[in-house]
Amino acid sequence: MTPRRRRLVLVLGILTGVSIAGGLALSAFRQNVTFYFVPTQVADGKVHPGESFRMGGLVAKGSVYRKPGSLEVHFTVTDFKHQVPVIYTGVLPDLFRENAGVIVHGKMLPDGVFLADQVLAKHDQNYRPPGIHQKWGIDHGDPRDPALNAPANRAAAQVALNAGSAQ
Amino acid sequence: MSSFGSFGAFLDMGGYAAFVWPSYALTLAVMGLNVFWAKRLLARSRQVARRRLAIQEESRLAAEAST
């Protein structure tokens, strides 16, 4: 074949080879490449026990409880199939609120509660001006409105904690 | 048409000024740098080309002189 044809084959070969190698590497390391697990995966035991990991989902509506006089907060992360109760002590990000995305980092305690050392708010790619409801995405409401993070009463929080991820 | 009540409010960016303004400043700086680098490259390349031409001219004259 002509020298140019040979060079064309070489370049395409490099491209193909790198793509295959990359694809294989990524699929082989999928477990370690996973940035976060969802509650269902946690419930299914897909996470190595005893290790710190990240869990992502939505903050279950009505599940946020702040312990008065401290920075301790309890809430539940859900993917609508499973729930995992979380305890976190610290300042929450501005965009943290119920029915919104969250990614927590920490460890699973033996009683089924997730002890978080970091809480990040995850937001979707929808943007819209205030006051226009339901047209451009779920209305999470104004994060600065304290009523939206109304603490669940203590009993409800306790029930959620006891239930753990058994749902 | 704008949502900002005053110039002060505009500068404040709803409390996010410390994040918004540096972002815009950096991006504009990157644009400025790109223009500057491009002009500098062109100027330097012209210098290199001029020098190459001069050397070529010299050797051509030297070759002619020796014949």
Next chain:
Amino acid sequence: MAWTWFHRLASPPHVYRTAERLTPWFAWSAAILIVAGLIGGLYLSPPDYQQGDGYRILYVHAPSAWLSLLVYTTMAVAGGIGLIWRMKVAHAVAASCAPIGASFTLAALVTGSLWGKPMWGTYWQWDPRLTSELILFFLYLGYMGLRAAFDDVQRSDRISAVLAVVGVINVPIIHYSVVWWNSLHQGPSVMYLGKPTMPPSMLVPLLIMFVGFTLFFAAVLLMRLRGEVLIRERAASWVREVVHS
């Protein structure tokens, strides 16, 4: 034949003169669109219901990220063409791209970080999108470093072109990372065939910025291309005209 335009494209004097002629058009239209986009994004568009005015970083972050990918793809395609067709002009295009792409990748990373801190709660996470974009930045740096390592322009052209082609697999990874894997970074804001993720009052300035940034890339590329083409020419007669004008 149909290939005459291709061969004309390969002619350094033609490319030089065309680049010189076209640059002002791209530069001025870029400037107008970017100024319009700045006014639209910073001032005219409404605040976001959850991020307030903080979301306005979008108007510089997303176009920068777009350029980081567009420029690398251009660099890889130009490098590939240069390798296959042994075309000096193609290598000149690739070389011109690198500093542009690297600087906008850095802009995307830093503006993204500044946006992440108030909204997510962190300046950085090793999530798939952020990590692969950082890798892209290192690819650009590696490309420029590799170029500088060789005195012979031809050799540095060829070797860096191979790196560019190898690294291009990172581009679809970056783009689809938010779709393929769980990540902190949200999904795409602008999709060709999808529903828009924001109302026109917010979307229009963003699209203006995307086009403006792209035209800016074209203008800077054409400027750098002239320099790169000159360097690769032995002292040909057309160079004499250009240099002494």
